Amino acid sequence: MNYLYLVLGILLFVLTVMDLIKxxxxxxxxxxxxxxxxKGVWNVFFVASGKNGRSxxxxxxxxxxxxxxxxxWIIGLWGGMFLMLLSDxxxxxKSSTLVVATPLEKLYYAGFTLSTLGVGDYIATTDSWRIVTSLAAFSGLAFITASITYFVPVLSAVGLQxxxxxxxxxxxxxxxxxxxxSWNGKDFSSFFDTVSDLCQMLMQHTMNHHSYPVIHYFHNNKVKLAITPAIVLLDEAFHLLKCTSSKDELKMEMLQTTLxxxxxxxxxxFLKNDEAHSDAPTPVLEPLQKQGLLQENTEQVKQVFEREQKDRRKLLTALLEKDGWSWKQVYGSGD
Structure with missing residues (x-):
């Protein structure tokens, strides 16, 4: 008995199962x-694309x-089972001749056991290995079921995104x-009428990130379908709206909490160790000023964005850069 192979096999198998369950x-x-x-696969694609969100x-x-x-997951379970069999x-x-299986034949046996095929041309020699075979077969069945139940809602979450x-x-x-x-000449009621739907979708999207973080790596190279520029745009619009005189305080609080x-x-x-490599631009306020929508003068509003929102906008910048975008896609010069 080679205990090194046995320990390594059990460790690899258990770690894979734990990761799959988690x-x-x-x-x-x-x-x-x-x-x-x-993260590794995304980084390969991100670098290969030139860090360009349009790629x-x-x-x-x-x-x-x-x-x-x-x-x-397949390699982890298969490799773990193979190492355990290789230890003895x-x-x-072989079922027909009872000749001891070669390493390659044990690899084949481990594969068809985990895939639940149960061909039967090779068999375990002792009760211990029969139990190991049964456990591996049940693990394979659970693996197939869990994979399906995971991938289907992931794709659904990408659709919501x-x-x-x-x-x-x-x-x-x-x-x-x-x-x-959103301005109808009197108020922003047309915008606030949509806030409930926006908050519901954004909160569901946030919860999906908790359950299926992999959706962060589903990227759409069309700006209007890209989630990161859209949410940054909404956040900027929200803070501009805070500087106007016509607000629905309840809906504003809902949107603030959700964002x-x-x-x-x-x-x-996703941004634990990431820092922004560029500065967020100061929004152009003249179009809003001409309509008389700003409650404060433009210099005061600019100070809100440049000082009070400085840390938040650094986070937004890092989020854009992490996905291959920039502020050009938010403020219209990068369509």
Missing amino acids: TTFSSNGGGKITSAVS KLLSYAGPAVLISILLV KNSIV SKLSLYISGMGKTPQQLILN DTYLETMRES
């Missing part, structure tokens, strides 16, 4: 292996991440345009 059944994000693989290559990053996660020279024999992006970008291509489009929750999730999950 990723598919937990509502608090993916396992460490899944998270590392997701079509980035559109394949999300599916590639899912496939990579699946392959890592006589663990598996695109829907939210299109919903926001449809309200205006820039924060200023969004506010001007803060989303940004906190991004800070904790």
